[in-house]
Amino acid sequence: MSNHDSRSDDQLKQGLDALLRAEHGDPFALLGPQIDEQGVVIRTFQPGALQVELIxxxxxxxxxxxxxxxxxxxxxxxxxxxxxxxxxISWPGALQETEDPYAFASQLGELDIYLFSEGKHRDLGKSFGAQLIEVDAVQGVRFSVWAPNARRVSVVGQFNSWDGRRHPMRLHPTAGVWELFIPRLGPGEIYKYEILGSHGVLPLRADPLALATELPPATSSVVAEKLDFDWHDDAWMQQRTSASAQSGALSIYELHAGSWRHGQSEQEGDAFQVLSWRELGEQLIPYVLDLGFSHIELLPIMEHPFGGSWGYQPLSQFAPTARYGSPHDFAAFVDACHQAGLGVILDWVPAHFPNDEHGLARFDGTALYEYEHPFEGYHQDWNTCIFNLGRNEVHGFMLASALHWLRTYHIDGLRVDAVASMLYRDYSRKAGEWIPNRHGGRENLEAIDFLRHLNQVVASEVPGAMVIAEESTAWPGVSRPSHEGGLGFDFKWNMGWMHDSLSYMAEDPLHRQHHHHQLTFGLLYAFSEHFILPISHDEVVHGKRSLLDKMPGDHWQKLANLRLYFSFMWTHPGKKLLFMGCEFGQWREWNHDAELDWYLMQYGEHQGLHGLLRDLNRLYRSESALHRFDDREAGFEWLIGDDQANSVFAWLRKGEADAAPVLVVHNFTPTPRLGYRVGVPSSGDWQVLVNSDAQQYGGSAAGSVGAVASEAVASHGKVQSLLLDLPPLATLILRA
Structure with a gap:
């Protein structure tokens, strides 16, 4: 035997030894058909098998x-x-027939690999992860995962007794992507990846691109059925493309799917269970439509290991949580919403991810999805890792996630969480605890580029879909187009308005005259962005008290103040968002482990609050003056902004030239103001459309009602005026 042959034998032995130790990085060099000058050697590694027969x-x-x-x-x-x-293959107690995974060529296309490496693959959810495919008439699953610094990666699951030696994967070295086609696997198989890092075998990892998952607290990924859903929302999708959300009556009901309402459990000893997507569709859709909202917004439903995070620490950016049903069930829920005329917005989290050991953190033993340095890659506030969006693969991964929800599930909009934390490298950090950008500044240039790119791609590829920023700073141009130097979002949450207005409402009405600016200041910048006015889940948890309980005064005054606040919010420039339970005046803070306090709806004052919100939503939608120019000064005119002594505010809301303006007058004190004069732009009768103190809403039935005739008395820069009786802690809304 020649020296060459001896070396080849030695190399083979070393390779087989490494394979047996599960340390070989190229299993296709040893397993499957190995052709040489003498023919072919068929080799397989089946630890625990009694016998293997070739057929x-x-x-x-x-x-x-x-x-x-x-x-x-x-x-x-x-x-x-x-x-x-x-x-x-003969196993103890079982006989198995299967094709050889190592007899198949690579099933991952070169274009897919190239686009992934460049961060330009738009359909990762249909190409990577666990994909059901057919190869040469053989059904199976193609697995692929990015782990460029791994020495070996295997697919493990019940199908191979979680043995990482059984199905090691092939590496595409230019991209760091590992791939394997496993014949005869199908939907429902649970799996993870076993990864050999530089210092040994890592804890089993869930698939970053899984399309389905086990029900938490289990953490495995699940091979998902192909989502060949039969959609029936063509009419909705067509009108969505042609409609303009910025000029429409956008009114959003925000909810946590697991705690809106519970159902009776069939299990003994457990009184309640969360509703499935089907049950939510049956109960939630008619409820929200009756209230007059145009959209629902779901707290993140991407799979997340810890329910107490409310979904804001997701690990599976492509999989709906298994808590409420299958991916097909979720698609059916969205379809039902659309058929009923209700839009669906998802909260989406590209800022950070949890550090659970089965997740993305140090996925292949290195900082892969996150920044390496803790000053860049670790969120002190949330004990989470920060996405390194400057890395092509991570940029592309998150962009593909956004498109996945918008295209695969027909989602109407994404509300991007924690944008402020993405924009600034020193967010919530002390001096010396952050790393400047390449120019020495505090801006996170990589995240800014990602957000602009995200908004450009969504606008181009998913016409009609919205992208909304939860951004709490004064960053300029959040909702300005990127080609004009902005970030390109469709809307921005107006956190300043929320903080100022809630602070004002919490004041004793006797002291509100000293805080007048908190309601007027927001109008100085109300038209600088496309704003949504948010009263979200964050305002009714962690000791902040419920929205109703924030209001001052006795029982009656609290309810009157909240009716006044809703009226103020729904007539103020900006789209609307309200968290579940606020609409009927829940007294306690939101608890994600319990359903809302629906029993309150048996009481007249809570029914009245609920009815007022319903009427405000319908008025907001029917009166174009209240929504058409939400983002333009042309849609708003101050009449009274300086009556601090009486804490009275009055303004006109305006729509198109042929639309009648709407007059809004607020009295933020418990003192009725009889004969209060307000200037109006036209003569004739002005009809009271809403009096928030009306008896039907639980009020005292004070104040002007019906038609109020104008008088030729100049006031507030107008030649005509109305003499109104302003009810206590209430709003009058009128139209000529």
Whole structure:
């Protein structure tokens, strides 16, 4: 035997030893059909098998028994030529027939790999992860995962007894992507990846691109059925494309799917259970439509290990949580919403992710999805990792996630969480605890580029879909187009308005005259962005008290103040968002482990609050003056902004030239103001459309009602005026 042959034998032995130790990075060099000058050697590693027989693929005829080569579980057979074959494997108590995973060529296209590496792959959810495919008439699952610094990656699951030696993957070295086609696996298989890092085997990882998951607290990924959903929302999708959300009556009901309402559990000892997507559709859709909202917004439903995070620490950016049903069930829920005329917005989190050991943190033993340095890659406030959006693969991964929800599930908008934390490298950090950008500044240039790119791509590829920023600073141009130097969002949450207005409302009405500016200041910048006025879940948890309980005064005054606040909010420039439970005046803070306090709806004052919100939503939608120019000064005119002594505010809301303006007058004190004069732009009768103190809303039935005739008395820069009786802690809304 030549020295060359000796070296080849030594290399083979070393390779087989590494394979047996589960340390070989190129299993296709040893397993499957290995062609040489003498024919072909068929080799397979089946630890624990009693016998492996080679059979003809078409006929099942035996081609011979594979022999163990002195290594436990390693079987081989030499043939004179390569034939189509499969294995018949005898296990203790079972007989298995399967094709050889190592007899198949790579099933991941070069274009897919290239686009992934460049961060330009728009359909990762249909290409990477676990994909059901057919190869040469053989059904199976193609697995692929990015782990460029791993020494070996294997697919493990119940199908191989979670043994990482059984299905090691092939590496595409230019991209750091590992791939393997496993025949005869199908939907429902649970799996993870076993990764050998530089310092040993890591804890099993869930698939970053899983399309389905186990029900928490279980953490495995699940091979998902193809989502061949039969959509029936063509009419909705067509009108969505042609409609303008910025000039429409956008009114959003924000909810946590698991605690809106509970159902009776069939299990003994458990009084309640969360509603499924089907049950939510049956109960939630008619409720929200009756209230007059145009959209629902779901707290993140991407799979997350800890329910107490409310979804804001997600790990599966492509999989709906299994808590409420299957991906198909979620698609059916969205479809039902659309058929009923209700839009669906999802909260989405590209800022950070939790550090659970089965997740993305140090995925292949290195900082892969996150920044390496803790000053860049670790959120002190949330104990989470920060996405390194400057890395092509991570940029592309998150962009593909956004498109996945918008395209695959027909979602109407994404509300991007924690944008402020993405924009600034020193967010919530002390001096010396952050790393400046390449120019020495505090801006996170990589995240800014990502957000602009995200908004450009969504506008181009998903017309009509909204992208909304939860951004709490004074960053300029959040909702200005990126080509004009902005970030390109469709809307920005107006956190300043929320903080100022809630602070004002919490004041004793006797002292509100000293805080007048808190309601007027917001009008100085109300038209600088496309704003949404948010009263969200964050305002009714963690000791902040419920929205109703924030209001001052006795029982009656609290309810009157909240009716006044709703009226103020719904007539103020900006789109509307309200968290569940606020609409009927829940007294306690939101608890994600319990349903809302629906029993309150048996009481008249809570029914009245609920009814007022319904009427405000309908008025907001029917009166174009209240929504058409939400983002323009032309849609708003101050009449009274300086009556601090009485804490009275009055303004006009305006729409198109042919639309009648709407007059809004607020009295923020419990003192009725009789004969209060307000200037108006036209003569004639002005009809009271809403009096928030009306008896039907639980009020005292004070104040002007019906038609109020104008008088030729100049006031507030107008030649005509109305003499109004302003009810206590209430709003009058009128139209000529």
């Amino acid at each position: 003809a693929a078409e006929t099942g005829e035996s081609l011979g028994l594979l022999e163990q080569d002195g290594h436990s579980g390693l079987f081989s057979l030499r043939l004179p030529a390569l034939l189509d074959y499969r294995y018949r």
